[in-house]
Amino acid sequence: MTTSTRDADTPAAHTAKTEANPAADAGRNQCLQLRGRLAASRVVLAAALAVAVLAGGLMLFGAYRLTSDESAQNHALTDREATEEVSGEVGDALAKVFSYTPDGVRATELDARRLLRGEAATQYRRLYGQLRKRVTEQKLTLTTRVVHTGVVSLDDHRARLLVFLDQTSTRDGDQPSTAAAQLAVTAERRGGEWRIVRLAAR
């Protein structure tokens, strides 16, 4: 509108100049408008991007925190089957390696070799090495029975347990005597079977 009124008053030379301008002006305006719109959409886009990435990141972090905390990583009792399996296998292993008879020294040794690993194996060899001779000479027997088992922590490869044992020992025809034992046991899963790697009296 303003252009047309201005057009009417201006001299020819000017008119020629201004007449060339409307198209350029319109182009420039459009360009500016477009640029403005582009700039605005860029800001919106950037903001949306930032919000989406931030929100996604925060929620993922939240999920990670929830699933990676100690409580979620520990499958003791939450995975009933695995808990029973490790309790059973570790209990059986303890009963086997801590039971012997004068005639079954070799069998106990073989069981220990199979069921114990690492530190527990070393510890056991040292102990049993001293005991072995006396077992046959003095006709000692030891029977170990699992009284209670609790799984402290459990994941796919490693478990910690607290096991209460009753150990009944006899020396060649003497009255048997029973003693209580509490063991903190660390077991590792090797080739699908639980093996005891650490034993500590509690």
Added chain:
Amino acid sequence: MRERVRALVRPSKDPVLAAAVALLVAALCFAAWGGWSWHAAADDGARAYGESRDRALSAAEQGVQNLNTLDHRNVAHGLSTWQQSTTGELRKQLADGRGEFERQVKAAKTVTSAEVLSAALYELDERAGRAGAVVAVRTTVNAPKQKPTTKDTRMRCELSRTSGGWKLSALAQVPVGDSAGESGPGASRQDQGED
């Protein structure tokens, strides 16, 4: 007109803008994934069960330690702690025996402290609010003119969930020769006073 249309259409042909839109879609997908993972993690029943387990276990440890700790110089406080750590039948037993017990401990002038060596839950019924734990505990008894005596004890306890959190409802030593699961800790008794 055609110019305008072209100008309007042009942005989508702008490779930068196209990339930005693609990026935004990717970011939205990322956000959706994050939201889904978070929801799945928060809604996980096993996780809630695991948290219950950990709370019950720490209550068992704290409770067993509390019930094996008593100072003759401050029996009232110690016995209040016992009351706070227990519920149900065990709480009643302790309350019933409180007077007699207080007299005994004051006469013997013993200071008993406890350290939980290891503990684990062996059962947890979250819906019923019941749990069972095994605890290995070391108690030290100081009596006047006597050397302190240290004793390692294995205990079994039962817990119940109350409005004030998990509390001990039964506690007993696991005696030698006890067959698993046979002697319930129903007949719980503290051996606190014996020196």
